[in-house]
Amino acid sequence: MNVRTLLSQATVALALGAAAFTSTASAAATTWAIDPVHSAVIFRIHHMNAGYVYGRFNKFSGSIVLDEANLAGSSVKVEIETASVDTNAEARDKHLKTPDFFNAAQFPTITFQSTAVKKNGDTAFDVTGDLTLHGVKKSITVKMDKTGEGKDMKGKAIVGFEGTVTILRSEYDIKTYLPNIGDEVRLTLAFEAGKE
Amino acid sequence: MTPVELLLRVVLLPAGVCAVAALLGWILARRSPRARDVCLAVGVAVAFGASLRAFDVRPDLPLKVSEDAWWWVVWFAAAGAVLGIVETLVRAPLALRVVLRAGAGFGAAWLLLKPLVPHALAADLHLEEAAVAGVATAVLWSVLADETPRPSRLSLVLPLAVALPAAAAILAVYGHAIVFAQALGALVVCVGTTAALALPRAGAPLLPASVAPVVALVFVGMLTAAIGYLNFGDTVSFPRASAVLLVASAGCASVRSWKSALVLALLAAGAAAWFAYGHDVAGPSLE
Numbered sequence: 001m002n003v004r005t006l007l008s009q010a011t012v013a014l015a016l017g018a019a020a021f022t023s024t025a026s027a028a029a030t031t032w033a034i035d036p037v038h039s040a041v042i043f044r045i046h047h048m049n050a051g052y053v054y055g056r057f058n059k060f061s062g063s064i065v066l067d068e069a070n071l072a073g074s075s076v077k078v079e080i081e082t083a084s085v086d087t088n089a090e091a092r093d094k095h096l097k098t099p100d101f102f103n104a105a106q107f108p109t110i111t112f113q114s115t116a117v118k119k120n121g122d123t124a125f126d127v128t129g130d131l132t133l134h135g136v137k138k139s140i141t142v143k144m145d146k147t148g149e150g151k152d153m154k155g156k157a158i159v160g161f162e163g164t165v166t167i168l169r170s171e172y173d174i175k176t177y178l179p180n181i182g183d184e185v186r187l188t189l190a191f192e193a194g195k196e
Numbered sequence: 197m198t199p200v201e202l203l204l205r206v207v208l209l210p211a212g213v214c215a216v217a218a219l220l221g222w223i224l225a226r227r228s229p230r231a232r233d234v235c236l237a238v239g240v241a242v243a244f245g246a247s248l249r250a251f252d253v254r255p256d257l258p259l260k261v262s263e264d265a266w267w268w269v270v271w272f273a274a275a276g277a278v279l280g281i282v283e284t285l286v287r288a289p290l291a292l293r294v295v296l297r298a299g300a301g302f303g304a305a306w307l308l309l310k311p312l313v314p315h316a317l318a319a320d321l322h323l324e325e326a327a328v329a330g331v332a333t334a335v336l337w338s339v340l341a342d343e344t345p346r347p348s349r350l351s352l353v354l355p356l357a358v359a360l361p362a363a364a365a366i367l368a369v370y371g372h373a374i375v376f377a378q379a380l381g382a383l384v385v386c387v388g389t390t391a392a393l394a395l396p397r398a399g400a401p402l403l404p405a406s407v408a409p410v411v412a413l414v415f416v417g418m419l420t421a422a423i424g425y426l427n428f429g430d431t432v433s434f435p436r437a438s439a440v441l442l443v444a445s446a447g448c449a450s451v452r453s454w455k456s457a458l459v460l461a462l463l464a465a466g467a468a469a470w471f472a473y474g475h476d477v478a479g480p481s482l483e
Contacts, residue, residue, distance in 0.1 A: 105426075
């Protein structure tokens with residue numbers, strides 16, 4: 001085999017290897033669409049220093065881009081419809097939508113856009129991002145845990161994440177009835193997402 | 197907020213500021229008769245703003261879309277004081293003043309409702325609501341500022357004393373909004389304190405014309421914000437009923453005696469309550 005042939009074969013091998021590496025790297029970043037039917041956004045707040053009142057947001061959407069080999073390429077985006085708040089009490093829900101609390105007419109969505117994702121264990125992630133609530137944007141870190149992977153009834157790949165974060169509503173200019181209604185609000189985000 | 201804190205922020209604080217303004221006006225009136233009117237206009241606006249600040253309403257300048265838009269009524273009260281002072285010092289033809297009053301009301305309402313466009317309010321409805329607010333402001337302001345001698349000094353104040361609390365109650369109960377009711381409550385205290393302190397001074401109007409724009413812009417502003425930001429559902433006519441109630445009550449000032457004016461105002465309030473009786477309404481949850 002002459003040198004020219006060897007060089008040609010080496011060049012082809014290098015090119016193929018580079019292509020394989022590139023395709024592997026981009027294939028590792030997977031986009032998942034949050035399935036609202038199998039997900040939940042729940043909050044809890046202290047009431048009159050006694051019990052906790054729980055509520056949820058019934059309408060939301062979002063996506064998760066996950067590249068476990070290169071977390072810098074990962075992201076989480078969630079958009080919640082403020083007026084979908086549901087605490088199982090119609091009068092309270094109406095009240096929550098007024099300017100006393102969420103002012104849903106002026107601020108129709110609550111959004112979370114990640115800015116950094118870090119691994120914190122085998123299945124644990126620290127997702128830092130901007131939470132925009134009631135017109136105020138603040139950086140928060142949500143500790144998310146990958147709860148599992150599987151396939152849905154149609155054979156589509158699905159993945160689950162769950163995490164919590166505690167915020168102070170006063171930092172988002174929601175100060176009505178403090179301290180009788182607590183300042184700390186614990187958010188639980190439980191997502192099941194399907195592969196796009 | 198405890199009852200004591202509520203009393204302090206909604207009643208004692210604005211009443212105290214109005215009292216200081218009235219005292220200052222009384223002292224300065226010896227040098228210039230118009231000084232009292234200027235002091236009272238500024239006093240009512242500052243008292244209203246101080247009360248709102250006490251329950252964490254702190255709007256920034258310039259107006260920020262990221263903050264609750266209804267907070268801007270604080271600036272409208274300030275603008276009302278400035279306009280009241282201008283009208284006290286500069287006598288323009290009535291037609292021009294009415295047009296400017298309508299323009300101020302239109303501008304205030306347009307600003308208040310702008311953050312809702314287009315997701316919660318169509319552009320054409322935005323203009324329509326602002327136009328209605330402009331007309332309401334012009335009418336209310338003109339009635340309140342009318343310095344034609346009335347049969348009784350109480351003719352104007354008593355209807356206000358009925359209509360303003362009625363509007364606050366409507367917002368609280370039907371609109372599920374405590375902060376709106378607190379804001380109107382502060383306005384009630386400002387008006388009441390100013391009028392009460394003027395009672396012993398025979399011949400002095402209980403509410404000088406300079407205070408009229410503050411009351412008109414704040415009241416119409418709050419009702420406009422209520423229509424835009426609260427969910428009245430089927431009862432959306434109630435905030436409008438409040439405006440009609442107040443304007444009608446203030447118009448009762450032309451009636452011969454304050455007793456007749458008060459009776460008419462109470463009848464109007466009763467009619468609004470009767471109209472609301474059949475609706476399934478739940479007030480603020482307080483939870």
